[in-house]
Amino acid sequence: MANNEEVKSSTGMGECIGKAGTTVKEGIVSSLKGINEIESEIVSIVRNTVSNTLKTAMYVTGESFAVTKDVIKGAIQGTEEVGTGLILTTKCVAKGVVMGVSDVGGDVINAASQTVKASVKGASEIGADVGLVARRAVDGVIEATKETGGNAEDVAKAAVAGAIETAGTIGNTAVRSVTEMLVGVVEGVKGIAGALLPKSCSTSSKVSQEGTSASQEKTGVSEITTRSRKKNEE
Secondary structure: OHHHHHHHHHOOOOOOOOHHHHHHHHHHHHHHHHHHHHHHHHHHHHHHHHHHHHHOOOOHHHHHHHHHHHHHHHHHHHHHHHOOOHHHHHHHHHHHHHHHHHHOOOOHHHHHHHHHHHHHHHHHHHOOOHHHHHHHHHHHHHHHHHHOOOOHHHHHHHHHHHHHHHHHHHOHHHHHHHHHHHHHHHHHOOOOHHHHOOHHHHHHHHHHHOOOOOHHHHHHHHHHHHHHHHHHHO
16 A cells, blocks of 8 residues: 555556645635736726827827826825735736836836836835836836837836936835846846946856856846946936
8 A cells, every 4th residue: 555655656646636736726726816817907997098098189199197197196195095016006007007107109218217117116116026016017018018019128218218217216125126127127128237237247247147156147236326326316
């Protein structure tokens, strides 16, 4: 009997699970499907709201900034009201904003920058993790740009720069948190590392990919933090 159990366990978790395992598996699958549906709904609501609002405006470019700020404020208040973390919804909201602006031919790059800025500022005001919110917002605007056929490289540059700039108005801790969270994003998009990160940080990325220590990457983040601090002091 013991031998049979050993053989059964050696076949792997994916091949044979009991009633309890099946129940948990089905519950997780159902929950994740529900989360995906909720995220899609948030993107759709924000996208339609932004595009419809801008369609009624006389000057799309001039109105997009105000609409973006208003949408982010609404998202923050909504997450607070229902007790859902801002971090969970930021990506969807940011994605919806950029898609909505794109739908009416607005300035997507500016919209991306303003969306990230508003998200970081809003996160700071309610005590949320500005680094994680910045990362989610940047991920959202980049994803939206790719899906709408825009220039993801330029949008990523504007979004990351906006996040670091806004973090600089909050404080050194915020700058450090945001830059540490966004180093991977910047280096993951072709051409951005050279524009926003010091050479030492860009080089460390290549070295770390070859299996070397990531200490050089931390040095790059430190340099960004120092540069942002100096700019803030000026």
